[in-house]
Amino acid sequence: MTNGADLLCDTLLENEVDVCFANPGTSEMHFVAALDRKQNMRCVLGLFEGVVTGAADGYARMSGKPAATLLHTGPGLANGLANMHNARRAFTPMVNVVGDHAAYHLPNDAPLTTDIESLAKPMSRFVRRIAGADDVSRATAEAISAARAAPGGVTTLILPADAAWTDVPDDSPISKASLRTPPPADPKRVDAAAKAVKSGAKPVLMLAGTALRDGPLKRAAAIAEATGARIIAQQSNGRVERGAGRVPVERVPYVIDVAMKFLEGTTHLILIGAKSPVTFFAYPGRPTTPLPEGCEVITLAENTDDLPGAIDQLAEALGVKPGAAPGIATAEIPGLHSGALTTAAIASAVANYLPEHAIICDESVTSGREFFGFTHGAAPHDHLQVTGGAIGGGIPLSAGAAIACPDRKVLNLQADGSGMYTNQALWTIAREKSDVCTVIFSNRRYAILQGELKNVGAGEPGLNAQRMLNLDDPFIDWVSLAKGMGVEAARAETAEQFNDLLKTAMSRKGPFLIEAIV
Amino acid sequence: MTNGADLLCDTLLENEVDVCFANPGTSEMHFVAALDRKQNMRCVLGLFEGVVTGAADGYARMSGKPAATLLHTGPGLANGLANMHNARRAFTPMVNVVGDHAAYHLPNDAPLTTDIESLAKPMSRFVRRIAGADDVSRATAEAISAARAAPGGVTTLILPADAAWTDVPDDSPISKASLRTPPPADPKRVDAAAKAVKSGAKPVLMLAGTALRDGPLKRAAAIAEATGARIIAQQSNGRVERGAGRVPVERVPYVIDVAMKFLEGTTHLILIGAKSPVTFFAYPGRPTTPLPEGCEVITLAENTDDLPGAIDQLAEALGVKPGAAPGIATAEIPGLHSGALTTAAIASAVANYLPEHAIICDESVTSGREFFGFTHGAAPHDHLQVTGGAIGGGIPLSAGAAIACPDRKVLNLQADGSGMYTNQALWTIAREKSDVCTVIFSNRRYAILQGELKNVGAGEPGLNAQRMLNLDDPFIDWVSLAKGMGVEAARAETAEQFNDLLKTAMSRKGPFLIEAIV
Incomplete structure (x- = not known):
């Protein structure tokens, strides 16, 4: 017996979508x-849909291909929306399957x-x-195509229960997603960008997306070395390859005054898959x-273009040799702290103890603003x-990244207020026995908002605030x-305690949480 | 200095909206x-927006007036949607204030x-x-009017940051919400309903909304006693007044076969604010x-009508005297169990130990299907x-109900799988030192779905299921x-342990959780 639901699974598998993060309900x-x-389908349960979609985001960023999610009707989808929003901004491919009532039951307006x-x-x-049922395979392939079209994106398939349960012929055709190669940058744009690099007093290349991987970053660094242009990353990025032996790149800072200082004097901003800040x-x-x-x-390349290729095109236009290895200084690793457990102490410990090819999932918010500066020399x-x-x-990102890369250590740098939103993801990490170390920056306040309230000129916060x-x-x-x-889990209240705990956690396998009282 | 934000608060307060469940962000x-x-505004923090909207639902069901919520842009709203959905189905008045970017910043498509x-x-x-800013007060009053219009409903106000921060004259007019009394039932419908009650072989009155309060239920019971009609409640109800000295009423069961049996032989279904099942x-x-x-x-009254009044109209048409006191048998209280901790043991303990005028917030799902039968005689x-x-x-419901009724014991009967969705609400209960006892039915599975999978004919669940x-x-x-x-918190694994814990929890004040291993 084959039904629409089988055909959906087969179409996912046929198109290499073989992980499904799920929180099902009756209609599914x-x-x-x-x-x-x-x-061949690996199903991973999340105890809340924000875990499901956030994990699918982390998985796809590391595996380079979409996961499916399984969400239960409108409310289940609603619970997953916030992390779908984050995935949307990261241009993460994702295929959300949202179950719905049988088509003929919808007019009855049942509770869900x-x-x-x-x-x-x-x-x-x-x-x-x-x-x-006979539309399932075509629709699923269309969703996968849309999810994978550069730079990647979030898609939603609504699966009525009767489309799932209706039988189809055993030999129903399984549709293939059409995958297109992203086009090269427009030669006119390459010329304009090359001109700006050559003539600008202070040209800056702003990179995003796949331009922030090791290879393209090194090519961009070669351009920078040859021309004096500067390389930066946009503020928020889905994935950056960094650390020792890679190009140290700084992001546009969050705080407006700091960001203005960071970009001071820039005469030409050349966008490579990035959005003007x-x-x-x-x-x-x-x-x-x-x-x-x-x-x-100046836009050198849209994020729908081949970004590594666009950097090569620019290098060529500027006469920078393809093989030109940039002089990447090996950044120093800061010393371990003792005494007070500060965010600098944590960043320094990470720089010292991070194992090779770890994956850092960073939601440290205010606590992590200076993290990059400490860790350019980390493994x-x-x-x-x-x-x-x-x-x-x-x-959730850390839970999903660990599913994609079971042999790599995942380190989640996590603000406490934000962590509470989807704390259920810890259960998924435990269930999957994932190699994730969660570091909670426990400052016991919404620190970012206390800063913003001050900016508003509200004076000292009263009782309600x-x-x-x-x-x-x-x-x-x-x-x-x-x-x-x-x-x-264990708690650290001093730098020494944190150093010990992190060293241990980085050298063993499996789920562990460090509550860092900062 | 007065700005749009002040005017929003003043308009809420002027219209008796004086509790704000909140999880703010920078734009707010x-x-x-x-x-x-x-x-005069009481602000209650939820560590996740599902807590915020669920608490606002519980608050309004018990206070009879809306709370405001404060949600942070689209993702904050998204996190609150599932419990807004529940509130929508309960016809709960609610005024959600969703902060957004300043109007002029929206075209920049900043991350949020x-x-x-x-x-x-x-x-x-x-x-x-x-x-x-000059639209704030009018818009807020409109939202309150819409929220309070019978039977009540969920409203959403979008507050752009610049509307909040722009100054208004100190004497800006504060708008009053227009509140309309719900109309009586259409006399033709009253006649039709009366005729059905008199002539029908097996007429059933199905009640919902405010018809399920003590007074109207007693009036409906008088009709039932005089005519032989049966009274039932719809399946899910925002609030039912029940227990000793009140009319025992059963709800339409969830499971289709059980529901069909429950309604077997019904010749006329008379809807009083209810929806045909x-x-x-x-x-x-x-x-x-x-x-x-x-x-x-037959629809006697829509839920926009005066439901208690409609019951009086029907009683009058049937010649049932206004003062006619129905013979309400005092239901027996079941004995306490010993040994295995079953859902029946828990329901029996509740029937014995529930204090007078408690509020039960019931999300026990499969574990609570027979709860009513055990507790018709409870306080x-x-x-x-x-x-x-x-x-x-x-x-969240229990957190909000406790804010509305600080002098009443709140008992939350909570399925474990569902409880994990918004476990953060426990923190709000602790923060507010609310008199809430949470009973977790820890069956360590999505029991409802295991039943449904069986119904699908999938046989024994394999690894993925x-x-x-x-x-x-x-x-x-x-x-x-x-x-x-x-x-x-404490854990109970036997009926004796549970009885002891519940007895203690019901006789003291403050937050407590019992994990019942069922």
């Missing part, structure tokens, strides 16, 4: 039964009935309701971009950020919380 | 600063930019983007309503259900989890 039971029949399309559209580049928020009477006045913005690693500003991405910005009454005991979900 | 800092200036309207609409009866989900080849064929459905109490099928409503439906590897240690969020 035929899909669950079909997944149960597919030995919702306008799924309206919920899905803001976070998806592609939304499609499957028309019936804007402030994260607007502030009364302040500019909404940190770029200096008169700075010319080579991938650095993944929460890209859309929707908090609660970090722990304190009650909305402090997390210290009661404080969250992360060691107990982790234990509750099956993750071994 | 001027609103936070304004709330900080208002001594999203289509808030598209996200809000499926769960809101009213969505309005505030046009500027449909199945929660569709199943291949099964009916989508549990009503017997040929049953006539009089309010019973609140998760109404929309979006799991994760229970703990087990990995999606079991929560036992690792099991969740709720005692540690609660401790992590500042809530005292």
Whole structure:
């Protein structure tokens, strides 16, 4: 017997989508039964849909291909939207399968009935309701095509229960996704960019997406070395390859004044898959971009283009030799701290103890703003950020990255307030016995908001403001919380304690959480 | 200095909205600063937006008036949608204030930019983007009017940051919400209903909304006694007044076969604010309503009508005297169990130990299906259900109900799988020192789904299905989890242990959690 649900699974597998992060409900039971029949599909349960979509994001950033998710009707999708938003901003390929009522049951307006399309559209580049069992395979292949089209994106397939449970012929055709190679940069743009690099007083190359991998970064560094141009990364990035032997690159800072200082004097900003920088928020009477006045913005490549290729095209136009190895200074590793457990102490410990080819999932928010400066010399690693500003991405990202790369250590640098959003992801890490070390920056407040309240000129916070910005009454005991979900954990209150715990955690396998009281 | 944010707070307060459940972000800092200036506004922090909206639901069900919520842009709203969905299905008044970027910053597509309207609409009866500081008060009053219009509903106000921070004259007019009294039932409908009660072989009155309060239930019981009609409640209800001295009423069961049996022989179904019953989900080849064929459905009153009044109208048409006291048998209280800790043992303990005027927030799912039968004789109490099928409503509901009724004991009957969705609400209960006892039905699986998988005919679950439906590897240690969020907790593995713990918890004040291993 083959039904629509089987055909959906087969189409996913045929197109190399073989991991499904899931939190099913009754309307998806035929899909669950079909997944149960597919030995090659790995199903990973999240105890909340924000875990499911955040893990799918982390998985795809590291594996380079989409995972499927399984979400239960409108409310299940709703719970997954915030991390779909982060994935959207990271241009992560993702195929969300949202179960819905049987088509003929929708007019009855049963309790779970919702306008799924309206919920899905803001976070998806592609939304499609499957028309019936014989539409399943075509629709699924279309979603995979859309998810994988450069630079990648979030897609949502709505699977009515009757499309899942209706039988199809055993030899129903399984559709193949059409995958297109991203085009090269427009030669006119290459000329314009080359001209700007040559003639500009202070040209800056701003990189994003696949341009931030080791190879293209080295080619960009060769251009920089040959021409005096500067290389920077956009503020939030899905994945950066960095560490010892790689090109040290700084991101545009979050705080507007710091960002303006960072970009001071820039005459030409050349975008390589990046978006011209804007402030994260607007502030009364302040500019909404940190770029200096008169700075010319030139797009070398859109993020739909072949970004590594565009860097090669620019190098060629500038006469920089393909093999030219840039002089990458080996950054120093800062010394270990003692005494107070500061964010600098944590960053220094990471620089010392990070194993080779680790994956850092960074949602450290205010605690991590200077992290890059401390860790340019750390062992080579991938650095993944929460890209859309929707908090609660970090722990799920780490859960998903570990599924993609079971042989690599995953280090999650996690702000406490944000971590609470999707703390359930710790359970998935425990369930999967993933090699993830979670470091909680326990400052027991929404530190970023306390800073912003000050900026508003509200003076000293009164009772209501304190009650909305402090997390210290009661404080969250992360060691107990982790234990509750099956993750071994310990607390560090001094730099020495943290150094010891991190050293141990980095040298052994399996889930571990360190609550760092900062 | 007065700005748009102040005016928003003042308009809320002027219209008796004086509790704000909140999880703010940077774009709402001027609103936070304004709330900080208002001594009469009580701000309650939730560490996740599902807590915020679920608590606002519980608060309004018990206080009879809306709370405000404060949510941070599209992703913050998205996180709150599932419990807004439950509130929508309970017809709960709610005023969600969603902060957004300053209007002039939206075209820059900063990371948090999203289509808030598209996200809000499926769960809101009213969505309005505030046009500027001088539109704040009018828009807020409109939202309150819409939230309070019978039977009540969820509304969403989008507050651009510049509308919040722009100054208004100190004497800006503060708008009043227009509140309309719900109309009586159409006399023609009253006649038709009376005729059905008199002539029908087996007429059934199905009640919902405010018809399920003590007074109207007694009036309906008088009709039943005089005419032989039967009274039932719809399947999911926002609030039922029940227990000793009140009318014992049963709900339409969840399981389709049980529901069909329950409604067997019904010739006339008379709806009093209720919706004609449909199945929660569709199943291949099964009916989508549990009503017997040929049953006539008559609407006495829409839920926008005055429901208690409609019952009086029907009583009058039937010649049932206004003062006629129905013979309400005092239901027996079942004996305490010993030995195995079953769901019956838990229900019996509740029947014995529940204090007077407690509030039960029930998200016990499969574990609570027979709860009503055991507790018709329990001390009089309010019973609140998760109404929309979006799991994760229970703990937040209890947090909000406790804010509305600080002098009443709140008992949260909570399934473990659903409780994990919004476990962060325990922290809010601890922070507010609320008199809430949380009972976790720890069956360590998605029991409802295991049943549904069986219904699908999938046979014994294999590896993938087990990995999606079991929560036992690792099991969740709720005692540690609660401790992590500042809530005292203990575990019960036998009926005796549970009886002791519940007795103690019911006789003292403050947050407590019992993990019941069932």
